[in-house]
Every structure is written in structure tokens, then in C-alpha cells.
Amino acid sequence: AQSVTQPDIHITVSEGASLELRCNYSYGATPYLFWYVQSPGQGLQLLLKYFSGDTLVQGIKGFEAEFKRSQSSFNLRKPSVHWSDAAEYFCAVVLTGGGNKLTFGTGTQLKVEL
Amino acid sequence: DTGVSQDPRHKITKRGQNVTFRCDPISEHNRLYWYRQTLGQGPEFLTYFQNEAQLEKSRLLSDRFSAERPKGSFSTLEIQRTEQGDSAMYLCASSAKTGNGETQYFGPGTRLLVL
Numbered sequence: 001a002q003s004v005t006q007p008d009i010h011i012t013v014s015e016g017a018s019l020e021l022r023c024n025y026s027y028g029a030t031p032y033l034f035w036y037v038q039s040p041g042q043g044l045q046l047l048l049k050y051f052s053g054d055t056l057v058q059g060i061k062g063f064e065a066e067f068k069r070s071q072s073s074f075n076l077r078k079p080s081v082h083w084s085d086a087a088e089y090f091c092a093v094v095l096t097g098g099g100n101k102l103t104f105g106t107g108t109q110l111k112v113e114l
Numbered sequence: 115d116t117g118v119s120q121d122p123r124h125k126i127t128k129r130g131q132n133v134t135f136r137c138d139p140i141s142e143h144n145r146l147y148w149y150r151q152t153l154g155q156g157p158e159f160l161t162y163f164q165n166e167a168q169l170e171k172s173r174l175l176s177d178r179f180s181a182e183r184p185k186g187s188f189s190t191l192e193i194q195r196t197e198q199g200d201s202a203m204y205l206c207a208s209s210a211k212t213g214n215g216e217t218q219y220f221g222p223g224t225r226l227l228v229l
Contacts, residue, residue, distance in 0.1 A: 094215075
């Protein structure tokens with residue numbers, strides 16, 4: 001079955017430490033890939049996206065993500081986390097040529113220790 | 115602010131009542147999406163419009179749910195005879211196709227609690 005997996009439900013990092021959030025997808029073709037962030041009680045804000053081309057994409061707030069076709073992964077990274085990064089992070093995909101709806105992972109809750 | 119807006123932000127209702135939510139997309143966006151998000155889960159697709167045409171509906175959208183986008187601008191999502199299982203955050207997103215892909219921008223959501 002087609003799916004998006006975020007294996008880490010909760011992650012805790014210290015402020016200033018590096019961060020990597022994992023995302024794997026299970027599709028026959030390469031989908032369009034997105035990372036969104038959600039603060040409590042709020043909607044989703046787009047961090048970055050991958051459609052094609054350079055597999056390392058830069059986003060807002062100092063985030064980047066790397067698409068690895070061989071691993072069906074699109075992991076999100078940040079070299080130095082700030083306390084304000086505490087939120088829930090969702091990986092999402094759109095299957096190319098298969099409609100326009102986003103399919104989301106279950107999310108990773110990030111806690112930042114001061 | 116020219117982002118996606120949703121109204122109301124919060125709604126508490128009693129089981130069996132009808133509720134209606136509104137979404138105003140970004141003005142130049144011709145596509146509009148509705149998603150539902152329950153606690154601890156990612157959003158799940160409900161339905162989407164291109165202009166005023168409803169092009170896809172999820173199996174999650176039971177007969178009690180209806181969505182409209184009458185003039186291709188704002189959209190409404192109505193839930194009839196609400197059930198406690200309808201309690202969730204209802205998210206609206208809009209997009210416009212550019213180049214080889216499209217990006218959906220989300221509103222703040224409407225949180226529904228059915229008592």
C-alpha cells in the first residue's frame with residue numbers, strides 16, 4: 001500500500017544541537033515531497049518542497065531536506081535547533097500524475113530542551 | 115494578510131446539530147482542498163475543488179458531509195447530524211499550479227468539538 005512513514009513519534013533535542021527528522025514513502029514512482037510544521041492549535045506552514053532537480057532543498061527557518069531515491073527518503077535537517085522550533089512536523093507527498101491531494105505521515109513531535 | 119482564512123476558528127456543538135465552516139482561499143488560487151485532522155494524526159484528505167467543480171471526494175466524506183464552492187472563490191463544508199466522531203480540526207488549503215508542481219497553503223483550521 002502507498003504510504004508515508006515518519007518513524008519517530010517524539011524527538012527531544014537540546015537547543016543548539018543538530019536535528020534530523022526521518023520520512024520514508026512507499027510509492028512506485030517518485031512523488032512530490034513536502035515538509036510542513038504545525039504549532040499547537042494552528043494550521044500547517046510549509047517549510048520546503050521537492051519537485052525535481054537538485055536533491056538537496058533549502059527551506060525557511062534554516063531547514064533543509066535531502067531526497068534520496070534509493071532509500072525512498074526525504075529527511076529534514078537543521079544544523080542548530082532553536083527553542084522556537086518546538087512543534088509538530090509533517091512529511092507529505094503528492095503522487096505525480098495521480099491527483100493533487102497530499103498524503104501525510106503521522107508527524108513527529110519535536111521538543112527542545114533549553 | 116493575504117493567506118487562507120477559515121471561520122470560525124472554534125466550534126462547539128451538540129450531537130445531532132448541523133455545522134457549517136467557511137474557507138476563503140488565497141485570491142488567485144483556483145484549487146481548494148479540505149482536510150480533517152484528529153488528535154495525534156496527520157491531516158487526511160476529504161475533498162478538493164478546481165474553480166467551482168468538486169473533482170475528488172474521499173471515502174471519509176460520508177453522506178452527512180457536503181462541500182460547495184459556488185463561485186469558485188470561498189468554500190463551505192457542512193456536516194449534518196454531527197456525531198462525536200466528527201470532533202477534529204478541519205483544515206482548508208488552496209493552491210495554484212505553477213511549473214511542474216503545485217504547493218498547498220493552509221489556513222489556521224476550524225476546531226470542532228461535538229458533545
